[in-house]
Amino acid sequence: MNNAQTVPATGTPTTDGLPAKNYRMVDALGHQLRVYDEGPADAPTLVMFHGAPHNSLEFRFNVPALVQAGYRVVMPEHLGAGGSDRPEDVELYSGYHDYERARAVVDALGIDTFYAEGGDRGSLPLWMLAALNPERVLGIISENVSHLNGFFIDPALDQRKRSWYMSYFQFEAAEEALRANDWALAREFFDCHPDMEHIMADWERPNGLKASWLNWYHATVNPDHAPKVEPLPDVTVPVLQLYSMNDPYIGPEQLITGREFIKGPFALNRIGGAGHFIARNAHDVFNREVIKWLGDRESERLGN
Structure with missing residues (x-):
C-alpha cells in the first residue's frame, strides 16, 4: 500500500452542504488532489468519481443520504478540477492517468476494499478499477457509460455521431468559441446545466478551462x-448500470456492446428524464436506488 501523507485542504469554503472540514489534499503520483471524505472510517466505502467539467459539488445532493445510510463517501477531484492541481502538461490528463491517481488516492487513505461510482470523465477510473483490481472493488455503479471496451474499442455508429464534440474540442479554435458571448456555446452545449455557476468558476481560473475540461x-x-x-479485461464484480434515455451524449447502443464484457452480477435501472448527470439531476431516485443496491451487496458479502 502507498501510505502517502494527506493534509487538510486550505482555503476551501463551505459550499452547498459540503463542509470544508471534510476536504483534504492527497498526494497522487506527485500531484495534489483535493478529496472529500465523510463518514465512519470503518464503514463500507463508496468512492465517487465526478464528470467533466465539474468537481465534487456534483454529488452534494447525494453525500448526506449515503452517509446517513451508513457509508463512508470519498470523492477525489480529478486533476484540473475543483481544488486539485492544474498543471500545464496535457498528457497528464489522460483517462489512464485518472485511473492511476484514483488508485493512489485509495491507497493513500488506507482503503483496501471499496465500492465505486462514476459517470462521464469518472467512467474511466471507475471501469478500469473494476476491470484491473477486482480483488479490491466490491461493486460499481455506472451512470450511462457501460464497459469501456464497448465505448472506445468499437463504438456503434450512433455513438460516434453523439461523440462529435470530442473531435471538435481537439482544435484550438474551440476554446475561443466556447468563451465567446459570455460562454453562450458552452451554456447551450450543457443545455442549462443546473450547476453552471460552479463549472464556470473552475473555467475562469488560470488554465481552468483546459485543465477542468478540454x-x-x-x-x-x-x-x-x-x-x-x-481492451480491458472483463468485469466480474457486481455492476449497477443506471441509464437515462435522454442523455444527449451517450447512446443506448453502447449498453449492448458493453454488456458483452460484464460477467459478474448485473442490474440495469432506467431513470427517466435524468439526462447525462444522473446523480445530480435525479438525486432522490439515485440515492434510493444506490442505497438499496449497496445494502443488498453488503448483505450478500456479510452473509446476512
Whole structure:
C-alpha cells in the first residue's frame, strides 16, 4: 500500500452542504488532489468519481443520504478540477492517468476494499478499477457509460455521431468559441446545466478551462496523439448500470456492446428524464436506488 501523507485542504469554503472540514489534499503520483471524505472510517466505502467539467459539488445532493445510510463517501477531484492541481502538461490528463491517481488516492487513505461510482470523465477510473483490481472493488455503479471496451474499442455508429464534440474540442479554435458571448456555446452545449455557476468558476481560473475540461479530450481521445486504447479485461464484480434515455451524449447502443464484457452480477435501472448527470439531476431516485443496491451487496458479502 502507498501510505502517502494527506493534509487538510486550505482555503476551501463551505459550499452547498459540503463542509470544508471534510476536504483534504492527497498526494497522487506527485500531484495534489483535493478529496472529500465523510463518514465512519470503518464503514463500507463508496468512492465517487465526478464528470467533466465539474468537481465534487456534483454529488452534494447525494453525500448526506449515503452517509446517513451508513457509508463512508470519498470523492477525489480529478486533476484540473475543483481544488486539485492544474498543471500545464496535457498528457497528464489522460483517462489512464485518472485511473492511476484514483488508485493512489485509495491507497493513500488506507482503503483496501471499496465500492465505486462514476459517470462521464469518472467512467474511466471507475471501469478500469473494476476491470484491473477486482480483488479490491466490491461493486460499481455506472451512470450511462457501460464497459469501456464497448465505448472506445468499437463504438456503434450512433455513438460516434453523439461523440462529435470530442473531435471538435481537439482544435484550438474551440476554446475561443466556447468563451465567446459570455460562454453562450458552452451554456447551450450543457443545455442549462443546473450547476453552471460552479463549472464556470473552475473555467475562469488560470488554465481552468483546459485543465477542468478540454485537456481530457486532448490526452484521451485525440486520434493523432492519444495513446492507443487497449481492451480491458472483463468485469466480474457486481455492476449497477443506471441509464437515462435522454442523455444527449451517450447512446443506448453502447449498453449492448458493453454488456458483452460484464460477467459478474448485473442490474440495469432506467431513470427517466435524468439526462447525462444522473446523480445530480435525479438525486432522490439515485440515492434510493444506490442505497438499496449497496445494502443488498453488503448483505450478500456479510452473509446476512
